[in-house]
Amino acid sequence: MDKLRQGLRKTGSSIAQVFTGTKIDDALYEELEAALLMADTGVKATEFLLADLKQRVKDTKATDPSAVRALLVESLAELLKPLERALVVGQHSPTVMMVVGVNGAGKTTSIGKLTRHLAEADQKVLLAAADTFRAAAREQLSVWADRTQVQIISQEGGDPASVTFDAVNAGRARGCDVVLADTAGRLPTQLHLMEELKKIKRVITKAQAEAPHEVLLVVDGNTGQNALSQVKSFDDALGLTGLIVTKLDGTAKGGVLAAIARERAIPVYFIGVGEKLEDLQTFNAREFAQALLE
Numbered sequence: 001m002d003k004l005r006q007g008l009r010k011t012g013s014s015i016a017q018v019f020t021g022t023k024i025d026d027a028l029y030e031e032l033e034a035a036l037l038m039a040d041t042g043v044k045a046t047e048f049l050l051a052d053l054k055q056r057v058k059d060t061k062a063t064d065p066s067a068v069r070a071l072l073v074e075s076l077a078e079l080l081k082p083l084e085r086a087l088v089v090g091q092h093s094p095t096v097m098m099v100v101g102v103n104g105a106g107k108t109t110s111i112g113k114l115t116r117h118l119a120e121a122d123q124k125v126l127l128a129a130a131d132t133f134r135a136a137a138r139e140q141l142s143v144w145a146d147r148t149q150v151q152i153i154s155q156e157g158g159d160p161a162s163v164t165f166d167a168v169n170a171g172r173a174r175g176c177d178v179v180l181a182d183t184a185g186r187l188p189t190q191l192h193l194m195e196e197l198k199k200i201k202r203v204i205t206k207a208q209a210e211a212p213h214e215v216l217l218v219v220d221g222n223t224g225q226n227a228l229s230q231v232k233s234f235d236d237a238l239g240l241t242g243l244i245v246t247k248l249d250g251t252a253k254g255g256v257l258a259a260i261a262r263e264r265a266i267p268v269y270f271i272g273v274g275e276k277l278e279d280l281q282t283f284n285a286r287e288f289a290q291a292l293l294e
């Protein structure tokens with residue numbers, strides 16, 4: 001919570017500053033609009049929040065700006081609420097998840113953190129090193145596997161789909177609860193690489209009907225509106241089930257979650273608030289809204 005608060009301070013201070021005056025007037029709303037847009041809330045969510053806020057101000061007959069700030073917390077928390085959903089495991093053996101996203105978004109790091117989170121809930125996890133492009137990527141994942149003491153399926157020079165296929169079969173044979181597949185970063189505009197992800201997905205289904213149970217997109221919260229466009233593109237291509245939004249420990253663009261809520265409300269299972277194993281939190285709409293507007 002402190003890390004999130006600290007991290008969102010860059011976003012929050014510019015918004016909170018709007019409410020330091022003494023009057024609720026057009027100037028306040030204009031400043032607020034600018035601050036929300038600066039925080040990458042996007043035009044649609046910003047318009048929605050402003051209209052909703054004005055209504056709340058009217059309904060409550062609020063007279064001072066600090067009360068308006070509290071009303072904005074309410075409004076934002078409500079907007080974000082549909083994103084708040086827990087990742088469910090234990091209904092399939094194994095639950096198969098593929099993790100996708102652009103380069104450097106934090107996929108591999110988030111898998112390490114998620115592995116620890118699952119291991120703490122007594123889940124037996126198996127990792128699949130389906131980022132086969134770079135040897136360093138396999139090594140990075142095996143470091144996380146060592147740290148969290150879980151098994152990993154990795155092949156030198158292997159094909160990403162076949163590594164994943166082997167991992168799902170191994171997961172079943174070894175009685176694992178969760179198989180997590182790391183994939184190589186790619187841009188949604190790299191069509192052949194998007195096709196490769198679709199192939200991985202199809203191959204998972206061949207190894208286990210109804211799998212993958214989760215297709216998780218890892219997005220860097222620092223990339224603002226670009227994060228929203230990644231959500232839309234990857235969702236169109238693969239049908240996402242959830243998001244992990246990383247790097248919220250130092251961003252001026254925390255408003256992007258409101259944009260996601262308004263334009264493509266895919267659950268945010270977790271947020272990343274640092275580089276360490278413990279820096280993964282479940283997403284709580286109200287806490288986030290509060291931290292953002294402090």
Ligand SMILES: Nc1nc2c(ncn2[C@@H]2O[C@H](COP(=O)(O)OP(=O)(O)O)[C@@H](O)[C@H]2O)c(=O)[nH]1
Binds near residue numbers: 275
């Ligand atoms: N500050 C911060 N850094 C992160 C977070 N998640 C990942 N990173 C860093 O982002 C960089 C890229 O992460 P990596 O997992 O290799 O990205 P990938 O290419 O998507 O697998 C690494 O330096 C990570 O330590 C986070 O939540 N906060």
Ligand SMILES: [Mg+2]
Binds near residue numbers: 107108109131182185
């Ligand atoms: Mg990686």
